[in-house]
Amino acid sequence: xxxxxxxxxxxxxxxxxxxxxxxxxxxxxxxxxxxxxxxxxxxxxxxxxxxxxxxxxxxxxxxxxxxxxxxxxxxxxxxxxxxxxxxxxxxxxxxxxxxxxxxxxxxxxxxxxxxxxxxxxxxxxxxxxxxxxxxxxxxxxxxxxxxxxxxxxxxxxxxxxxxxxxxxxxxxxxxxxxxxxxxxxxxxxxxxxxxxxxxxxxxxxxxxxxxxxxxxxxxxxxxxxxxxxxxxxxxxxxxxxxxxxxxxxxxxxxxxxxxxxxxxxxxxxxxxxxxxxxxxxxxxxxxxxxxxxxxxxxxxxxxxxxxxxxxxxxxxxxxxxxxxxxxxxxxxxxxxxxxxxxxxxxxxxxxxxxxxxxxxxxxxxxxxxxxxxxxxxxxxxxxxxxxxxxxxxxxxxxxxxxxxxxxxxxxxxxxxxxxxxxxxxxxxxxxxxxxxxxxxxxxxxxxxxxxxxxxxxxxxxxxxxxxxxxxxxxxxxxxxxxxxxxxxxxxxxxxxxxxxxxxxxxxxxxxxxxxxxxxxxxxxxxxxxxxxxxxxxxxxxxxxxxxxxxxxxxxxxxxxxxxxxxxxxxxxxxxxxxxxxxxxxxxxxxxxxxxxxxxxxxxxxxxxxxxxxxxxxxxxxxxxxxxxxxxxxxxxxxxxxxxxxxxxxxxxxxxxxxxxxxxxxxxxxxxxxxxxxxxxxxxxxxxxxxxxxxxxxxxxxxxxxxxxxxxxxxxxxxxxxxxxxxxxxxxxxxxxxxxxxxxxxxxxxxxxxxxxxxxxxxxxxxxxxxxxxxxxxxxxxx
Amino acid sequence: xxxxxxxxxxxxxxxxxxxxxxxxxxxxxxxxxxxxxxxxxxxxxxxxxxxxxxxxxxxxxxxxxxxxxxxxxxxxxxxxxxxxxxxxxxxxxxxxxxxxxxxxxxxxxxxxxxxxxxxxxxxxxxxxxxxxxxxxxxxxxxxxxxxxxxxxx
Numbered sequence: 048x049x050x051x052x053x054x055x056x057x058x059x060x061x062x063x064x065x066x067x068x069x070x071x072x073x074x075x076x077x078x079x080x081x082x083x084x085x086x087x088x089x090x091x092x093x094x095x096x097x098x099x100x101x102x103x104x105x106x107x108x109x110x111x112x113x114x115x116x117x118x119x120x121x122x123x124x125x126x127x128x129x130x131x132x133x134x135x136x137x138x139x140x141x142x143x144x145x146x147x148x149x150x151x152x153x154x155x156x157x158x159x160x161x162x163x164x165x166x167x168x169x170x171x172x173x174x175x176x177x178x179x180x181x182x183x184x185x186x187x188x189x190x191x192x193x194x195x196x197x198x199x200x201x202x203x204x205x206x207x208x209x210x211x212x213x214x215x216x217x218x219x220x221x222x223x224x225x226x227x228x229x230x231x232x233x234x235x236x237x238x239x240x241x242x243x244x245x246x247x248x249x250x251x252x253x254x255x256x257x258x259x260x261x262x263x264x265x266x267x268x269x270x271x272x273x274x275x276x277x278x279x280x281x282x283x284x285x286x287x288x289x290x291x292x293x294x295x296x297x298x299x300x301x302x303x304x305x306x307x308x309x310x311x312x313x314x315x316x317x318x319x320x321x322x323x324x325x326x327x328x329x330x331x332x333x334x335x336x337x338x339x340x341x342x343x344x345x346x347x348x349x350x351x352x353x354x355x356x357x358x359x360x361x362x363x364x365x366x367x368x369x370x371x372x373x374x375x376x377x378x379x380x381x382x383x384x385x386x387x388x389x390x391x392x393x394x395x396x397x398x399x400x401x402x403x404x405x406x407x408x409x410x411x412x413x414x415x416x417x418x419x420x421x422x423x424x425x426x427x428x429x430x431x432x433x434x435x436x437x438x439x440x441x442x443x444x445x446x447x448x449x450x451x452x453x454x455x456x457x458x459x460x461x462x463x464x465x466x467x468x469x470x471x472x473x474x475x476x477x478x479x480x481x482x483x484x485x486x487x488x489x490x491x492x493x494x495x496x497x498x499x500x501x502x503x504x505x506x507x508x509x510x511x512x513x514x515x516x517x518x519x520x521x522x523x524x525x526x527x528x529x530x531x532x533x534x535x536x537x538x539x540x541x542x543x544x545x546x547x548x549x550x551x552x553x554x555x556x557x558x559x560x561x562x563x564x565x566x567x568x569x570x571x572x573x574x575x576x577x578x579x580x581x582x583x584x585x586x587x588x589x590x591x592x593x594x595x596x597x598x599x600x601x602x603x604x605x606x607x608x609x610x611x612x613x614x615x616x617x618x619x620x621x622x623x624x625x626x627x628x629x630x631x632x633x634x635x636x637x638x639x640x641x642x643x644x645x646x647x648x649x650x651x652x653x654x655x656x657x658x659x660x661x662x663x664x665x666x667x668x669x670x671x672x673x674x675x676x677x678x679x680x681x682x683x684x685x686x687x688x689x690x691x692x693x694x695x696x697x698x699x700x701x702x703x704x705x706x707x708x709x710x711x712x713x714x715x716x717x718x719x720x721x722x723x724x725x726x727x728x729x730x731x732x733x734x735x736x737x738x739x740x741x742x743x744x745x746x747x748x749x750x751x752x753x754x755x756x757x758x759x760x761x762x763x764x765x766x767x768x769x770x771x772x773x774x775x776x777x778x779x780x781x782x783x784x785x786x787x788x789x790x791x792x793x794x795x796x797x798x799x800x801x802x803x804x805x806x807x808x809x810x811x812x813x814x815x816x817x818x819x820x821x822x823x824x825x826x827x828x829x
Numbered sequence: 830x831x832x833x834x835x836x837x838x839x840x841x842x843x844x845x846x847x848x849x850x851x852x853x854x855x856x857x858x859x860x861x862x863x864x865x866x867x868x869x870x871x872x873x874x875x876x877x878x879x880x881x882x883x884x885x886x887x888x889x890x891x892x893x894x895x896x897x898x899x900x901x902x903x904x905x906x907x908x909x910x911x912x913x914x915x916x917x918x919x920x921x922x923x924x925x926x927x928x929x930x931x932x933x934x935x936x937x938x939x940x941x942x943x944x945x946x947x948x949x950x951x952x953x954x955x956x957x958x959x960x961x962x963x964x965x966x967x968x969x970x971x972x973x974x975x976x977x978x979x980x981x982x
Contacts, residue, residue, distance in 0.1 A: 060921065060924065064933050067904075067933075068908065068910065070864065070905070075863075075867075158902075246964055299866070332868065494913060553928050554927030554928030554965045724927060725927075731964075754870075754871050755962075756873065760964070763963075763968040764955040764958075771968065
């Protein structure tokens with residue numbers, strides 16, 4: 048149905064109505080009678096043994112309701128926070144996950160780790176109580192350097208050499224042989240800087256316990272409320288799933304950081320039963336910096352082997368990934384199955400070998416942040432390819448084109464365990480070259496140089512794997528959960544439709560996109576479809592939203608459920624039209640049969656399903672409501688070309704992005720306006736990594752960039768207008784032909800910016816972020 | 830405690846608040862105007878931007894006591910579905926919001942910016958909004974929306 052609200056239309060978002068009028072309902076907006084306030088007492092030491100904690104002064108502080116330490120949770124057999132993906136080392140041994148009590152008991156291992164909590168009648172009372180907690184520590188030397196972590200003091204008793212695992216992927220022998228035959232080898236030592244996600248809504252939790260029904264209710268800022276419930280029930284031992292109701296209301300951005308199950312909501316939901324009153328906690332920004340899971344933080348040596356003619360022969364990558372002090376919920380999967388597997392990029396590199404060791408340091412845990420492994424992989428591949436082209440004095444676009452996997456090569460099996468279903472990489476490259484006015488670059492550069500400025504152009508031809516994929520494959524590789532998505536399409540008596548999804552929107556616009564999808568498929572008005580998400584009592588078990596999966600997996604589930612609605616509705620219509628099911632056609636909301644003027648609207652059939660006067664009750668149950676669980680057959684593989692052009696002021700080192708072009712292949716697109724917006728936001732984060740953002744700890748383990756005064760968030764005047772367009776090779780294995788678009792910007796942009804800056808400066812590499820100072824120093828040294 | 834009388838969205842309120850209560854806290858906690866959001870503790874993010882006597886201010890930089898006798902306008906006071914402010918309308922039309930958390934502050938700051946400016950170009954909008962963080966949109970569509978709303982204000 049090609050309409051103004053159907054698939055492919057830039058429908059204005061329905062959810063905006065509450066957000067632009069200030070009537071959204073975020074966790075901290077919710078208050079319940081009798082509620083108390085929780086404040087966490089956090090370690091100011093990066094590594095220390097806890098000698099004693101005295102809560103007596105806190106308990107006598109006016110307005111303090113209760114104070115707890117880690118041992119109180121342990122007494123109630125509250126379990127550790129688990130890591131949900133078991134990665135195996137080269138030698139077949141399991142990764143080592145050290146114990147991670149929600150509230151520290153014997154040791155603290157990063158600045159910001161909570162070791163006590165105080166509950167008060169007001170936030171201020173709880174803060175006063177927290178100030179009165181007296182703790183004694185035996186301070187130890189922290190392990191802060193990623194590269195030397197394995198040779199440093201041992202942080203966890205159970206983890207020799209501070210190494211969780213030493214993983215490999217690919218054929219080592221074949222790759223080594225490829226390097227022996229190479230005419231040219233390009234190598235780079237790369238640091239992928241630590242980032243702090245910084246959703247603008249801080250994390251928050253409101254827990255309450257109903258003693259009569261023994262039921263807990265947790266409102267929290269989660270991207271995946273069902274996963275939250277599963278972990279709190281099965282691992283943390285709060286209560287059986289059926290007695291634990293998790294609601295994730297409006298959530299103000301996540302970018303991965305709100306996937307994980309954290310100490311704070313665990314303690315809050317537990318404490319609500321201890322004090323017999325609701326307990327609320329909202330992070331202040333300093334707490335967010337200290338305790339949200341951080342992202343990236345890799346140290347890598349990478350080499351690309353090329354033939355005389357410029358064919359890629361082999362790729363060898365050795366990475367040390369910083370896990371922080373503990374393994375966060377999905378931390379282990381990020382530098383392995385979401386990183387090593389992407390090393391083929393868009394290229395036919397025949398031999399690839401990747402080694403990743405994951406190490407512990409005395410820093411906040413590191414886990415998935417927008418792109419999660421794929422930005423790091425793209426950065427390795429695309430920095431190497433661009434550097435190789437420069438070393439060989441070859442055109443950077445043409446070297447890529449020469450090595451592209453071509454449309455006729457699909458399905459293409461990479462040497463690193465993925466099978467790409469479809470793509471047309473040259474199509475995106477060509478379109479991007481046109482937007483970027485590639486042929487005019489030399490004259491623009493000359494003009495800049497005449498002005499005493501430096502100009503550079505950088506490419507990034509990225510690929511990503513989204514819609515994380517077949518459950519059985521993931522489970523066999525160590526995943527602890529299935530990776531399907533649930534949907535329920537509930538037709539109301541009058542023919543309007545309520546859609547329940549296990550995906551969760553925290554900015555992605557699902558209430559609009561999913562309604563477009565259903566209204567289009569059922570031929571009913573867009574306004575008559577409501578989308579419900581974020582509540583474990585309303586939707587079936589689903590996995591939530593991360594990894595650009597919502598449309599590819601969640602949308603496909605909705606599509607499947609909608610198909611079941613049509614199938615049943617056709618049976619009802621056949622009965623009502625006195626015909627056979629296979630004779631009934633359904634198009635644009637109307638049921639018809641051949642050689643007859645008789646027809647039925649969707650609404651008439653829905654009404655008959657619930658008021659079954661003229662209804663085949665002997666064959667069919669009444670009602671019209673269907674569920675589906677969709678388990679993907681493969682990942683989806685969005686890919687594209689990003690081109691960044693920079694101009695650098697030689698006097699100050701200030702970099703201006705004068706043009707940024709992103710051409711992405713997302714397959715079919717439901718709402719182009721929303722997709723463009725997702726790309727814009729991703730680009731901002733990718734550019735932010737390259738130019739501005741850096742999570743920095745000093746050698747004592749203090750987070751130096753621990754506030755908005757210190758961590759450089761991209762502001763409006765740091766970023767350019769973006770040129771964004773798409774190409775399309777529809778995904779071959781899901782019913783919508785969609786691929787997902789949430790992370791592409793963040794995956795592609797960083798390498799394009801750094802390739803542009805190194806081009807402008809004529810240097811091989813530059814550490815990120817390329818601040819004015821870093822660039823200025825490079826100019827002085829060059 | 831201090832007694833404060835001030836007007837919020839055209840309605841007079843007399844409250845007794847802590848001496849150190851911030852306007853952002855009072856709006857949210859005492860008046861239940863939860864459209865004003867708090868995203869940081871260093872007056873950097875701008876999520877709490879409101880109008881104080883017609884001027885855009887970060888409500889976390891104002892003690893409630895300082896607002897005595899003033900007129901405060903929050904996101905809840907500028908328009909509602911069916912009669913939106915041109916800036917609200919433009920944010921929807923140009924997809925200038927995603928998660929919506931920074932949006933109330935961004936809209937209030939943008940209205941203040943347009944009101945104080947003769948005529949804005951894209952650079953002017955970017956510089957004028959550099960006190961408001963958005964982590965979702967990359968600002969591209971916010972700039973479009975503000976330039977568009979400027980024509981209708």
